Amino acid sequence: MTEAPLPAELLLDRDASDDLRHELVSALEGLGVRTARVRRAVDHRGAADIPWIMLASLPLQAFLSGLGAEAVKDSYTAFKNVVRRSSGEADPAPPRPLVLQDRGTGLRVVLEPGLPGEAYDQLLRLDLTGFGEGPLHYDREQGRWRSELDEAAG
Template identity: 55%
Template sequence: MIGNSLSAELLLDRDVTDAQKDQLVTMLGELGVRADARRALAHRGPAELGWVVLLALPLHAFLSGLGAEAVKDVYTGVKSLLRRGPRGDGAGSEDTGGGVGGGVGGARGPLVLHDSVSGLRVVLEADLPAEAYRQLVALDLTAYRIGPLHYDRHREAWRSELDEAAG
């Protein structure tokens, strides 16, 4: 539970059901995060990231208030919830190795954390190792300007290729 209540915005893919939306809001509320949920526009440009859930909040406060295991639990909870079918019974939960959302009306994609202060985005992909979550909560987000941040499994580090390219 986070000491002071945080406000967050949940932007959901159109394939996330109302029941799933309500469960996500409840799950975040139990962590002390007051979430306002809304739907993404039906049409996005080809350059948009293919996420299923985008959680926008003061990221530093969220990460430092929860710790690595709790952030991993949030991700696991969102992933588990979205794998269930529209009836919440596991129907359509077939996963072919994609990110969060396997089986949600065919939706695929990661959970994206969006820092409402800096605009930086952190992409939580499927099956991140525990070390990725430990590094994430200790990460100096001010060291990045462009993002999005992805965990590089080969380098075992969070990085932004766009920041690296910009020098």
Template identity: 45%
Template sequence: MTDPEPLVADLLLDRHVTPEQEQPLTDALTALGYSPSVRVLPPRRAVEPLTWLILIALPLQAFLTTLGEKAAEDGYGLLQKAIRAIRRPAPALAPTPVPTPATAPPPVVLQDPATGLRVILEHDLPDEGYRQLLTIDLTQYRLGPLHYDQARGHWRSELDEAQLR
């Protein structure tokens, strides 16, 4: 009998992501049965900054199913802890700023390579958001990105909602 092929998760990292930030994510993905492949983005000359520091490309529905199966195990908790620990790098010689949208910790983005659908995991995603994510039916979304609306208490895609209007 042959061993099943390992599941691959491609991590695309901004060059500012430190090894201390990367390692918990790769450990969590490994604990969930994925083989992380890490690439660092080259420096960019774009005017607008990246809105994320870490993009994880993997089959989303399979990943969420695995995450649900491992909810009581270490892999789920490791992923949650790693995402909550991500911080935007502070500019050199700058005092510690009051958090603003520009300095708030960036989200981790999950992207399905087959559909391009993205799920935004904010650093302050509540436990209820993680629980709902485990049971979400991704086939009902076409455009994305999905984000957890804390005021409404559920996952949504504003672009998909606008298209339905």
């Protein structure tokens, strides 16, 4: 993906299995991400927190830009498959997403279960500097990534 591996920290929900942890770390490493630390979340969360199964903190724009390279297509497909499978990892409904968080800005991108292929394609070309606040969600009706908080702020 890039010459130097991108550093990342992963925070897994405490209900995520060890098998899922291993699959996620392997999928990210295949995409050129060096996982510096993997931790489990504690039970308490704030009201504004997203009920995710995994939160990955990394240089997000560099990560997304590198995913479009031909050399990582198989690894990217493996990553998308892990995202799809992980949403059903913990039984309590509703399924929980994976969240990518930019280490510098704190902007979050929510990878929800069952995203269409076009959502991933758009994500690879998305310029994150156009967003001030997150989280970013893929709006299936409008067929685009958006931040409701940015839109509300004008």
